[in-house]
Amino acid sequence: MLLAVDAGNTNLVFALVDRGTIKARWRIATDPRRTADQYAVWLHQLLELEGYSKSDVSAVIIGTVVPRALHNLEVLASKYFxxxxxxxxxxxxxxxIELDVDEPQNVGADRALNVIAAHAKHSGDLLVIDFGTATTFDVVGPSGAYRGGIIAPGINLSLDALVSAAAKLPRIAIEAPATNRVIGRTTESQMIIGIYWGYVAMIEGLTDRLKAEIGSPVKVIATGGLATLFDKHTDVFDAIEPDLTIQGLSLLHDMATRS
Known part of the structure; x- marks a missing residue:
């Protein structure tokens, strides 16, 4: 089986993939100081809990937007697997895929992997919205080329900035408001409304502008942990693909080993 490793700015995801099917996945906070030995102890225990062992892993692929995390992940693969x-x-x-942008060398691995997986699963012009540390909007052409997009602060970053800069504001959970009312009666309800409905407005507004600029029918694909939270209160998404980055890693591995 393939061990696919997605090292993001906030979380690091390990997934066991068998012929394109995700059999198990585990998440840990990204910390570039974590050693290969620490990863190995943690991962060995989780593999056993799911009924697997390290001998079940026959290949490893790593995608990372955190360069400092790469070395220890490579050591994990070589030393323990x-x-x-x-x-x-x-x-x-x-x-x-073609990276049809002015600075292709600066395209994040997660965004390229999302493009690969989205194009493999859906046809035509696509817009991939990934709710991660940042919220990214990626435009994919009918041929699968990455044409550019938008980077916006993630909702957790927005909330952290608000709370850290305003001494009297409490830390709140990110959740959908209890009603569709947008006149909050308490400080907490006003924060929830501002964060949640403000984010929905951003998603809808930027999607409308992107569609107008693309100028042809576009299918909108959402991925990332918070995609389902927003899907409840907007009809902007045509499909939810929670594991798009891992699927991209699996597809990239298959392409690389076939050539």
């Missing part, structure tokens, strides 16, 4: 990992976007795992 005795596998030379593929690195998304490098060597045999170079991007199989």
């Amino acid at each position: 005795h596998i030379q990992p593929l690195i998304a976007g490098h060597g045999k795992a170079e991007w199989p």
Whole structure:
């Protein structure tokens, strides 16, 4: 089986993938100081809890937007799984898509992987919205080319900035308001309304502007942990794909090993 590793700015996801099907996944906070030995102890226990062992892993692919985390993940693969990992976007795992932007070298691995998976699953012009540390909007052409997009602060970053800058505001959970009313009667309700409905307005507004600029029918794909939270109160999404980045890693691995 393939061990797919997605190292994001906030979380690091390990997933066991068998012939394109995700069998198990585990998440840990991203910390570039975490050593290969620490990863190995943690992962070994989780593999056993799911009924697997490290001998079930026959290949490893790593996608990361945190360069400092890469070395210890490579050591994990070589020392504990005795596998030379593929690195998304490098060597045999170079991007199989056109990066039709002014600075292709600066495109994040997660965004390229989302494009690969979205194009494999859906046809035509696509817009991929990923709710991560940042919220990204990625435009995908009918041929699968990445044409650019938008980077906006993630909802957690927005809330952290608000709370840290205003001494009397409490820390709140990110959740949908109890009603559709937008006149809050308490400080907490006003914060929930501002964060939630403000974010919905941003998603809808930017999506409308992107569609107008693209000028042809566009299918909107949402991914990331908070996609389902917003799907309850907007009809902007045509599909929810929670594991798009991991699926992109699996597809990239298959393409790299077939060539």
